[in-house]
Amino acid sequence: MKMGAKKDIRKGPLNVNGRRGNTHSKLIYSLMAGFMVPIVLMVILGVAAYRQAAASVMEKYEESAAASVLATAKYCDVMCYNIESKINEQIVDQDFQNYYQIYYKKSATESLPVYRAVRTKITNMRGTTSYISDFAVFAEAGQGMSSKVKTLDNTIFDEFMKNEGTVFSEKKIQKKWMGYRSAMDQILGLNGTEYAFYYVRKMVRANGFVVIDFDMETIQTMLDEMNFGEGSLSAVVTSDGREIFGSQMEPPADAVFYDQDFYREAAASEDGIGNGYVQYEGGDYLFLQAPIGETELRLCSLIPKSIILEEVTEMRGMILVLVIVACVLAIAVGTVLAAGISGVLSKTTKSLAMVSEGNFTVEISTRRRDEFKLLTDSLNETIHKVSALLTEIKGFGAGVSGSADAVSMSSEQIGTSMQEINHAIEEVARGAGNQADETEKSLQKMSDFSVHINEVCESSAAMEMHADQAMEIITKGRGIVEGLSEKAEDTSRITKTLLDNIEDVRCRSRNIGMIVETINEIASQTNLLSLNASIEAARAGEAGKGFAVVAEEIRKLADQSMTAGNEIKGIVSSIQTTMDRTGESASEAEKNITSQSEALGDTVSSFEEIHLFVQQLVGDLKHIVGSMENIGVRTEEILGSIQNISSVSEETAASAEEVTATISGQMDAVHALLKEAEMLREKVTDLETAMGRFIIE
Numbered sequence: 001m002k003m004g005a006k007k008d009i010r011k012g013p014l015n016v017n018g019r020r021g022n023t024h025s026k027l028i029y030s031l032m033a034g035f036m037v038p039i040v041l042m043v044i045l046g047v048a049a050y051r052q053a054a055a056s057v058m059e060k061y062e063e064s065a066a067a068s069v070l071a072t073a074k075y076c077d078v079m080c081y082n083i084e085s086k087i088n089e090q091i092v093d094q095d096f097q098n099y100y101q102i103y104y105k106k107s108a109t110e111s112l113p114v115y116r117a118v119r120t121k122i123t124n125m126r127g128t129t130s131y132i133s134d135f136a137v138f139a140e141a142g143q144g145m146s147s148k149v150k151t152l153d154n155t156i157f158d159e160f161m162k163n164e165g166t167v168f169s170e171k172k173i174q175k176k177w178m179g180y181r182s183a184m185d186q187i188l189g190l191n192g193t194e195y196a197f198y199y200v201r202k203m204v205r206a207n208g209f210v211v212i213d214f215d216m217e218t219i220q221t222m223l224d225e226m227n228f229g230e231g232s233l234s235a236v237v238t239s240d241g242r243e244i245f246g247s248q249m250e251p252p253a254d255a256v257f258y259d260q261d262f263y264r265e266a267a268a269s270e271d272g273i274g275n276g277y278v279q280y281e282g283g284d285y286l287f288l289q290a291p292i293g294e295t296e297l298r299l300c301s302l303i304p305k306s307i308i309l310e311e312v313t314e315m316r317g318m319i320l321v322l323v324i325v326a327c328v329l330a331i332a333v334g335t336v337l338a339a340g341i342s343g344v345l346s347k348t349t350k351s352l353a354m355v356s357e358g359n360f361t362v363e364i365s366t367r368r369r370d371e372f373k374l375l376t377d378s379l380n381e382t383i384h385k386v387s388a389l390l391t392e393i394k395g396f397g398a399g400v401s402g403s404a405d406a407v408s409m410s411s412e413q414i415g416t417s418m419q420e421i422n423h424a425i426e427e428v429a430r431g432a433g434n435q436a437d438e439t440e441k442s443l444q445k446m447s448d449f450s451v452h453i454n455e456v457c458e459s460s461a462a463m464e465m466h467a468d469q470a471m472e473i474i475t476k477g478r479g480i481v482e483g484l485s486e487k488a489e490d491t492s493r494i495t496k497t498l499l500d501n502i503e504d505v506r507c508r509s510r511n512i513g514m515i516v517e518t519i520n521e522i523a524s525q526t527n528l529l530s531l532n533a534s535i536e537a538a539r540a541g542e543a544g545k546g547f548a549v550v551a552e553e554i555r556k557l558a559d560q561s562m563t564a565g566n567e568i569k570g571i572v573s574s575i576q577t578t579m580d581r582t583g584e585s586a587s588e589a590e591k592n593i594t595s596q597s598e599a600l601g602d603t604v605s606s607f608e609e610i611h612l613f614v615q616q617l618v619g620d621l622k623h624i625v626g627s628m629e630n631i632g633v634r635t636e637e638i639l640g641s642i643q644n645i646s647s648v649s650e651e652t653a654a655s656a657e658e659v660t661a662t663i664s665g666q667m668d669a670v671h672a673l674l675k676e677a678e679m680l681r682e683k684v685t686d687l688e689t690a691m692g693r694f695i696i697e
Helices: 003-018 020-091 094-101 108-128 156-162 164-169 183-188 216-225 261-268 305-356 371-434 439-644 649-692
Strands: 132-139 175-178 195-202 208-215 233-237 243-245 274-280 283-292 297-304
Touching: 020 094, 020 108, 020 195, 020 208, 020 216, 020 283, 020 297, 020 305, 020 439, 094 108, 108 132, 132 156, 132 183, 156 164, 156 183, 156 208, 164 175, 164 195, 195 216, 208 216, 216 233, 216 243, 261 283, 274 439, 283 305, 297 305, 305 371, 371 439, 371 649, 439 649
Parallel strands: none
Antiparallel strands: 132 208, 175 195, 195 208, 233 243, 233 297, 274 283, 283 297
């Protein structure tokens, strides 16, 4: 393994470790953003529930109030109809007609009984009808009568015709309900507070009128019972604009209903009934109106919208509390889950960083019992298996190192033996010239030579055995390294899968960004609509103030939506930045794994070279063993031929030269073997250096 590759591998974990804090913090923000979705839905649900409840309550309240106003108007119409019926009975009464047509012209003695009979009947009618406060009967001719004065001034007819009675100048008008009068009250001594309104009925044949005052207390009691709450206004409005309110309310100085446009529109409608929300003195009111029969009287009410909504105030508070509690719980659960996941990821990242530095003694632990437990168990198993594999490789390197030392030692022994053989051959060559004198010495030396040859043969056999062992160790080491290379390829595939997942997250983040852009566009458009609404409200003047407030609230909501959209956009941008950094880290990790694979490939190539060199070493050893066996045969021949040295001296010299040449070749082979052994030792040293940076114990 090359030192440059090792440095590149160490850079990867440092880069990942350097980004760890930002990655975890963004993960917490992402999880919290995910928990905000149900919180927003809870708020929307609460608002929708409140609005639906408010709409339902308002609808039921409106129906109930309208029914109450209509029932009261019918009740008042019954009383008015009863008065009209009683007056009709009086004016068609025989005594009544006789007096104002005949007897008023006669003497007092004749007319007085009839006058008294008429007065008694009308007085009895008033006494039996609680809601009639006073009456007055007067004509152009004849004595008038009243419940307020004993003798009625005859000028009352003329005063009435000059003022309130002008409407009767048209012959088709025979009766009318009115509210205001002045001249009659002065004559009768009234101030207008004793009656609510009055009924005028024209006589049938005589030119005169019957006036019946409707009791003020009766009308005020009726209006008091129809009270819709504080701030509400209820009144009976006459055709001439008089407004009668309940006793619990001080009559306002200005007209409340009669001068309003919504009153005129309701009065001009086909059925005369008007219901709806209107603007009154800058506030929203429910306007209810019902006609009182055919009297041209109208019962009107203005109910503040705030009173109607009071019934849902408690519900709004309860919904608000529930939404707040749900939000707090969701945020608490999200914080706990995010903190737990972040802690596990932080611990796992730190442990993997230590593993990437070469420390395989790391144990990743967690107290969780979910998928993170399975993840940490799988990572621990992977680390243990890689550690075991590295241990085997380390042991293999130690075995190869021992074999290399044995080969080197054997080579040195062979070199020493060959030098001795070479020296012996030289002695043989020098002794060839004096064979006769040195026969016994040569024989002794040849015996020594034979011993050395046997030792060389034994050493060669031992070297051959060691070489075979080295071949087995190299084959086993190559298999282990190939297994490690397969693991590296698996890791590379996992890294590619991680990069694909990161790219998928980037795509989803971009989709979220597009959705946020859409929300911002909607908020901008809403803001523009709010501005237009504010302009229209300003044009409407006082009546548009409420609409302006609503437009301002819409604008604020649009601004808040745009602000929230920008915040979400910032979060999405942060997620994309984190994904980019994570992708860069994963790419760097993929490069490191590729570098490891290349380094493992170099290791396999080194084992192939070692295997080739050992094969060459075995071939050389076999050659040496063969040569040594040859030398042994030749030595036997020399021992047999020494007895006849004189006759074969030339042959002996030639044989000596041949042996010398053979030994020189063997010396070259021994030197080559020493070089191969030295190269093997260097390869093993590099392997041990590469394995030295891994901590596996």
